[in-house]
Amino acid sequence: MKTQQQRSKAHQVYEFGFRKTAGNRNDAPSLTQVEDCKKWLLKYAKKKRLPEERCLNSYYLKHVVEDAIGQYVTNGAFIQAAIELGFQYSSIVGPNAFFHIELRLPEDEWRRISPEGFSKWLFQQEHLEFAQKAMLDQTWPRKARRFIDFWRYLNSHGGWDTSDEDQLSDAWERCSGQMAPRPDWIDTDVVYDRQCDFISLGDPYPDAFEGMTHLYALVETENPHNFIRVRYVGQTISPRKRLREHILRPGSFDRVMWMGQLLHGGRYPQMAIFYVNAALSMANALEKAAIYAFSESETHWDDSLDGFPPLDDALLNIDK
CATH class of the missing domain: 3.40.1440 (GIY-YIG endonuclease)
Incomplete structure (x- = not known):
């Protein structure tokens, strides 16, 4: 199996990604775009060894960068920036590279909040529809400890109804072994x-x-x-x-x-x-x-x- 260094020698990075044939200097990625990609990678990307099927496509990633900075960048600029920062890729498919990158995007911050107490137990009950709904709720109070905090949350946020109050109570009683102290x-x-x-x-x-x-x-x-x-x-x-x-x-x-x-x-x-x-x-x-x-x-x-x-x-x- 070829190493990344060997694959890089066989392929060259140009404006729109990898290619096997040599090009001229005018085909090189924009240095400004490369620097923009580096700044974004340093802030929102983490080096992590991943299974090949979970590696991220450089063409997808360059669009993520564009959405974040509000400017156009080429596929090649992203690839060049990632390589210079030491990010590894698992394979090259056409002009695209598949990188061992874990994203740490601001909009996904809620996913990185580790649930505690009741929420930790609830998220393990994947067979419960209520648990699935809570897991996908970006503002769910994952670190709350008291029943009333969850009750008030259901009553103050859209997308939840009275049937969810019953499901919350049932789940609380199963988790704690005690009656749920429902204000109603x-x-x-x-x-x-x-x-x-x-x-x-x-x-x-x-x-x-x-x-x-x-x-x-x-x-x-x-x-x-x-x-x-x-x-x-x-x-x-x-x-x-x-x-x-x-x-x-x-x-x-x-x-x-x-x-x-x-x-x-x-x-x-x-x-x-x-x-x-x-x-x-x-x-x-x-x-x-x-x-x-x-x-x-x-x-x-x-x-x-x-x-x-x-x-x-x-x-x-x-x-x-």
Whole structure:
């Protein structure tokens, strides 16, 4: 088998590629075009030994360069530039060379983002239509970790519909072995319309049944229209005891600040119990789903930011 050096001696590079017969100097590739191709190759091409069937045709590559720089270059100019930079070719077919080149084009950058966590697992499920669709989506959040990040993505990008939400949930449960915390499971209106149980400090309320828990929201009422604002979401077996704990030991710095402002104004938070006697096996997923659902409802315009705050800052929950 001939080496590249031996093949180069048998073929000469001229303006339009390789040929076996010698030409005159006027047939040589343009030095300016050769330099343009070199600049492009140094930026977007990588030397990589490839199977012969995956080597790239110089004529195709010269068109890629033209599209990138907005100027015409000849096949020969590209071949000359590649050879001078040390790129190897596997074969010569007519005037064209087939190079061992891996392209690193900007428009393909998304393909080089390695998926992590759920996306890594999902992309291995090639038999799933949802997985195939996600793999081909250039803006898919490949490094996201939380269910809500994928859920929000489906709801904010075109090409996805409600059936994809179901497929996402099914895939998440298969991957994690846990229920998917879908925000649409939670009816936030029962809190804002006061259609669920509300208790204040000291009010009695029955504990959850054995093996179950209550889901609740800590709320305050904004005057003058008595609007409900949800500030925290949690779960408890004993609502009366938990509300007292929240007031006496608020926990995080943000909750201490919020509670202090309320108490300074002579007000106390209330507890809205929006899901009664949830099975403990479902409680964590439902709680997280509720955090996501109320976060979206509580994202109000903030004059100090001159805009809307991030969704994840809407509630005072630490772990979102």
